[in-house]
Amino acid sequence: MKFSRRNFIxxxxxxxxxxxxxxxxxxPVVARPVVQPLGAAIPAxxxxxxxxxxxxxxxIRPDLFMxxxxxxxxxxxxxxxxxxxxxxxxxxxxxxxxHLVDLDKGESRSLLVSHGSGSDPAYSGWLQRFSNRPGxxxxxxxxxxxxxxxxxxxxxxxxxxxxxxxxxxxMQRAIVVHSAWxxxxxxxxxxxxxxxxxxxxxxxxxxxxxxxxxxxxGRLIYACxxxxxxxxxxxx
Numbered sequence: 001m002k003f004s005r006r007n008f009i010x011x012x013x014x015x016x017x018x019x020x021x022x023x024x025x026x027x028p029v030v031a032r033p034v035v036q037p038l039g040a041a042i043p044a045x046x047x048x049x050x051x052x053x054x055x056x057x058x059x060i061r062p063d064l065f066m067x068x069x070x071x072x073x074x075x076x077x078x079x080x081x082x083x084x085x086x087x088x089x090x091x092x093x094x095x096x097x098x099h100l101v102d103l104d105k106g107e108s109r110s111l112l113v114s115h116g117s118g119s120d121p122a123y124s125g126w127l128q129r130f131s132n133r134p135g136x137x138x139x140x141x142x143x144x145x146x147x148x149x150x151x152x153x154x155x156x157x158x159x160x161x162x163x164x165x166x167x168x169x170x171m172q173r174a175i176v177v178h179s180a181w182x183x184x185x186x187x188x189x190x191x192x193x194x195x196x197x198x199x200x201x202x203x204x205x206x207x208x209x210x211x212x213x214x215x216x217x218g219r220l221i222y223a224c225x226x227x228x229x230x231x232x233x234x235x236x
Contacts, residue, residue: 058108060099061226064088068222071143075163079145079220085211087113087201089127089139089225093120093194098201100214111207114183115139116199125193127225132162132169137198140167140175144221149212154178156208160201160221167223177201177221179208 055062068086072079082104091097096110115127118138122128131138142164149158157178162170169175180202181187182195194202201221203211215221 057106058099058101059110060086060101060108061088061090064090064224064226067224067226071164071222072220075143075145075220078163080218083214083219085215085219085221087221087223089115089130089141089223090227093125093127094188094192098203098207098211100210102214109210111203111210112183112185112188112194113207114180114194114197114200114202117196118199120196123193123196130166130225132166134169134173139197139199139201139223140170140173141224142167142222144170144175144223146177146215146217146219146221148217152176152178154180154202156212158212158217173199175199175201177203177208177211179203179205183207 055065058065060068064086068084072081072084082102084101084103086099086101088097088099093112093114096112098111098113099108100111101108116137116139117123118131118136119127119129127139129138130141132140140162142162144167145161145163147159147161149156151157155178157176159176160170162168162175167175178200180195180197182197183202184204187194201223
Protein backbone atom coordinates (compact mmCIF):
# COMPACT_ATOMS: atom_id res chain seq x y z
CA MET A 1 0.00 0.00 0.00
CA LYS A 2 1.24 3.53 -0.68
CA PHE A 3 0.38 7.18 -1.05
CA SER A 4 2.39 10.36 -1.54
CA ARG A 5 5.38 11.03 0.72
CA ARG A 6 4.11 14.58 1.41
CA ASN A 7 0.68 13.40 2.55
CA PHE A 8 2.23 10.59 4.57
CA ILE A 9 4.58 12.88 6.49
CA UNK A 10 1.84 15.45 7.06
CA UNK A 11 -0.50 12.75 8.31
CA UNK A 12 2.12 11.33 10.66
CA UNK A 13 2.77 14.76 12.14
CA UNK A 14 -0.95 15.34 12.66
CA UNK A 15 -1.37 11.92 14.23
CA UNK A 16 1.48 12.43 16.70
CA UNK A 17 0.24 15.88 17.62
CA UNK A 18 -3.29 14.59 18.19
CA UNK A 19 -2.01 11.69 20.33
CA UNK A 20 0.16 14.00 22.43
CA UNK A 21 -2.73 16.40 23.00
CA UNK A 22 -4.97 13.55 24.08
CA UNK A 23 -2.31 12.23 26.45
CA UNK A 24 -2.03 15.66 28.12
CA UNK A 25 -5.80 15.93 28.49
CA UNK A 26 -6.31 12.43 29.87
CA UNK A 27 -6.66 11.89 33.64
CA PRO A 28 -3.58 10.48 35.37
CA VAL A 29 -3.20 6.70 35.33
CA VAL A 30 -2.60 5.11 38.72
CA ALA A 31 0.38 2.78 38.44
CA ARG A 32 -0.08 -0.78 39.66
CA PRO A 33 2.71 -2.55 41.57
CA VAL A 34 5.30 -4.21 39.30
CA VAL A 35 3.14 -4.10 36.17
CA GLN A 36 3.17 -0.86 34.18
CA PRO A 37 0.52 -0.70 31.40
CA LEU A 38 2.05 0.22 28.07
CA GLY A 39 0.31 0.31 24.72
CA ALA A 40 -3.29 0.20 25.94
CA ALA A 41 -2.66 2.97 28.47
CA ILE A 42 -2.13 5.52 25.68
CA PRO A 43 -5.37 7.46 25.14
CA ALA A 44 -7.02 6.88 21.77
CA UNK A 45 -7.63 10.21 20.07
CA UNK A 46 -10.26 10.52 17.36
CA UNK A 47 -8.47 10.18 13.99
CA UNK A 48 -8.45 13.25 11.74
CA UNK A 49 -8.96 13.05 7.97
CA UNK A 50 -5.19 13.21 7.51
CA UNK A 51 -4.51 10.46 10.02
CA UNK A 52 -7.19 8.29 8.43
CA UNK A 53 -5.26 8.49 5.15
CA UNK A 54 -2.17 7.33 6.99
CA UNK A 55 -4.01 4.48 8.69
CA UNK A 56 -5.57 3.32 5.41
CA UNK A 57 -2.16 3.35 3.75
CA UNK A 58 -0.70 0.96 6.30
CA UNK A 59 -3.77 -1.18 6.93
CA ILE A 60 -2.93 -1.20 10.65
CA ARG A 61 -5.55 -0.72 13.36
CA PRO A 62 -5.79 2.98 14.25
CA ASP A 63 -5.32 2.52 18.01
CA LEU A 64 -2.29 0.29 17.51
CA PHE A 65 -0.71 2.61 14.95
CA MET A 66 -1.12 5.61 17.23
CA UNK A 67 0.44 3.67 20.10
CA UNK A 68 3.39 2.69 17.89
CA UNK A 69 3.94 6.28 16.76
CA UNK A 70 3.99 7.38 20.39
CA UNK A 71 6.64 4.72 21.11
CA UNK A 72 8.70 5.92 18.15
CA UNK A 73 8.44 9.46 19.44
CA UNK A 74 9.39 8.37 22.96
CA UNK A 75 12.47 6.41 21.87
CA UNK A 76 13.33 8.51 18.81
CA UNK A 77 16.78 9.50 20.07
CA UNK A 78 17.82 5.83 20.23
CA UNK A 79 16.48 4.56 16.91
CA UNK A 80 16.44 5.36 13.22
CA UNK A 81 13.08 6.84 12.30
CA UNK A 82 12.68 6.00 8.60
CA UNK A 83 11.26 2.49 9.07
CA UNK A 84 9.43 0.65 11.82
CA UNK A 85 7.83 -2.74 12.48
CA UNK A 86 4.51 -2.97 14.33
CA UNK A 87 3.17 -6.28 15.67
CA UNK A 88 -0.57 -6.58 16.27
CA UNK A 89 -0.84 -9.28 18.89
CA UNK A 90 -4.61 -8.80 19.05
CA UNK A 91 -4.66 -10.77 15.77
CA UNK A 92 -4.56 -14.57 15.45
CA UNK A 93 -1.26 -16.21 14.51
CA UNK A 94 -2.77 -17.36 11.20
CA UNK A 95 -3.03 -13.72 10.14
CA UNK A 96 -0.15 -11.56 8.83
CA UNK A 97 0.27 -9.36 11.90
CA UNK A 98 3.91 -8.23 11.67
CA HIS A 99 3.65 -4.96 9.76
CA LEU A 100 6.75 -3.52 8.09
CA VAL A 101 6.20 0.20 7.55
CA ASP A 102 8.42 2.51 5.50
CA LEU A 103 7.70 5.97 6.89
CA ASP A 104 9.71 7.71 4.15
CA LYS A 105 7.93 6.04 1.22
CA GLY A 106 4.51 5.56 2.78
CA GLU A 107 4.52 1.81 2.10
CA SER A 108 3.74 -1.25 4.20
CA ARG A 109 3.67 -5.04 3.95
CA SER A 110 2.63 -7.67 6.46
CA LEU A 111 4.09 -11.03 7.48
CA LEU A 112 3.25 -14.00 9.68
CA VAL A 113 5.00 -14.07 13.07
CA SER A 114 4.83 -16.44 16.02
CA HIS A 115 4.31 -15.68 19.69
CA GLY A 116 5.66 -17.44 22.77
CA SER A 117 4.19 -20.62 24.25
CA GLY A 118 3.93 -18.92 27.64
CA SER A 119 1.64 -16.34 26.05
CA ASP A 120 -0.68 -19.02 24.68
CA PRO A 121 -0.60 -22.05 27.03
CA ALA A 122 -3.64 -23.70 25.46
CA TYR A 123 -2.17 -23.29 21.95
CA SER A 124 -5.25 -21.55 20.60
CA GLY A 125 -3.31 -19.34 18.19
CA TRP A 126 -4.28 -16.26 20.20
CA LEU A 127 -1.84 -14.41 22.44
CA GLN A 128 -3.46 -14.35 25.87
CA ARG A 129 -0.83 -12.56 27.97
CA PHE A 130 2.63 -11.02 28.02
CA SER A 131 5.52 -11.56 30.40
CA ASN A 132 8.99 -10.11 30.87
CA ARG A 133 9.94 -12.82 33.35
CA PRO A 134 12.93 -15.09 32.56
CA GLY A 135 11.79 -18.67 32.02
CA UNK A 136 8.22 -17.69 31.15
CA UNK A 137 8.59 -18.55 27.43
CA UNK A 138 6.17 -15.69 26.84
CA UNK A 139 6.21 -12.79 24.43
CA UNK A 140 7.02 -9.40 25.95
CA UNK A 141 5.16 -6.21 25.12
CA UNK A 142 6.86 -2.97 24.22
CA UNK A 143 9.43 -1.29 22.00
CA UNK A 144 12.56 -3.14 20.87
CA UNK A 145 15.74 -1.88 19.24
CA UNK A 146 17.11 -4.17 16.52
CA UNK A 147 20.74 -4.97 17.37
CA UNK A 148 23.49 -7.14 15.86
CA UNK A 149 23.19 -10.23 13.69
CA UNK A 150 24.62 -13.61 14.63
CA UNK A 151 24.35 -17.28 13.68
CA UNK A 152 22.78 -19.51 16.33
CA UNK A 153 20.78 -22.73 16.65
CA UNK A 154 18.07 -21.25 14.41
CA UNK A 155 20.57 -20.04 11.81
CA UNK A 156 20.74 -16.34 10.95
CA UNK A 157 19.28 -14.35 13.84
CA UNK A 158 19.18 -10.82 15.22
CA UNK A 159 19.42 -9.73 18.84
CA UNK A 160 16.92 -7.29 20.31
CA UNK A 161 17.24 -4.72 23.08
CA UNK A 162 14.10 -4.12 25.14
CA UNK A 163 13.55 -0.39 25.62
CA UNK A 164 10.61 -0.49 28.04
CA UNK A 165 10.07 -1.82 31.59
CA UNK A 166 7.80 -4.49 30.09
CA UNK A 167 10.56 -6.00 27.92
CA UNK A 168 13.88 -4.89 29.41
CA UNK A 169 14.88 -8.52 30.08
CA UNK A 170 14.98 -9.25 26.34
CA MET A 171 18.76 -9.64 26.19
CA GLN A 172 18.86 -11.76 29.35
CA ARG A 173 16.06 -13.96 27.97
CA ALA A 174 17.73 -14.19 24.54
CA ILE A 175 14.64 -12.81 22.81
CA VAL A 176 15.67 -12.51 19.17
CA VAL A 177 14.42 -12.49 15.59
CA HIS A 178 14.90 -15.82 13.77
CA SER A 179 13.27 -18.24 11.35
CA ALA A 180 11.62 -21.52 12.35
CA TRP A 181 9.84 -24.41 10.67
CA UNK A 182 6.76 -23.77 12.80
CA UNK A 183 6.43 -20.24 11.38
CA UNK A 184 6.16 -21.34 7.74
CA UNK A 185 2.84 -20.69 5.91
CA UNK A 186 2.32 -24.46 5.62
CA UNK A 187 1.64 -24.55 9.37
CA UNK A 188 -1.40 -22.33 8.85
CA UNK A 189 -2.58 -24.44 5.93
CA UNK A 190 -2.25 -27.68 7.91
CA UNK A 191 -3.11 -26.61 11.46
CA UNK A 192 -4.87 -23.26 11.14
CA UNK A 193 -2.19 -21.49 13.20
CA UNK A 194 1.55 -21.10 13.59
CA UNK A 195 3.61 -22.96 16.16
CA UNK A 196 4.86 -21.19 19.26
CA UNK A 197 8.32 -19.92 20.16
CA UNK A 198 9.99 -19.50 23.55
CA UNK A 199 9.23 -15.80 23.41
CA UNK A 200 11.15 -14.90 20.25
CA UNK A 201 9.70 -13.41 17.07
CA UNK A 202 9.91 -16.35 14.66
CA UNK A 203 9.31 -16.08 10.91
CA UNK A 204 9.39 -18.21 7.81
CA UNK A 205 12.72 -18.26 5.98
CA UNK A 206 11.39 -15.93 3.33
CA UNK A 207 9.80 -13.69 5.94
CA UNK A 208 13.06 -13.42 7.87
CA UNK A 209 14.86 -12.15 4.77
CA UNK A 210 12.23 -9.43 4.38
CA UNK A 211 12.55 -8.42 8.04
CA UNK A 212 16.34 -8.21 7.79
CA UNK A 213 16.13 -6.21 4.54
CA UNK A 214 13.56 -3.79 5.94
CA UNK A 215 14.86 -3.14 9.44
CA UNK A 216 18.60 -3.74 9.58
CA UNK A 217 20.19 -2.55 12.81
CA GLY A 218 19.05 0.38 14.93
CA ARG A 219 15.31 0.42 14.14
CA LEU A 220 12.19 -0.05 16.23
CA ILE A 221 9.94 -3.09 16.58
CA TYR A 222 6.79 -2.31 18.52
CA ALA A 223 4.87 -5.28 19.95
CA CYS A 224 1.48 -4.71 21.53
CA UNK A 225 -2.03 -6.04 22.02
CA UNK A 226 -4.22 -2.98 22.08
CA UNK A 227 -7.69 -3.67 23.44
CA UNK A 228 -10.10 -0.76 23.63
CA UNK A 229 -12.07 -2.49 26.41
CA UNK A 230 -9.22 -3.60 28.68
CA UNK A 231 -5.77 -2.78 29.93
CA UNK A 232 -2.49 -4.29 28.90
CA UNK A 233 -2.36 -8.08 29.23
CA UNK A 234 0.61 -8.73 31.49
CA UNK A 235 1.57 -11.50 33.91
CA UNK A 236 4.70 -9.91 35.32
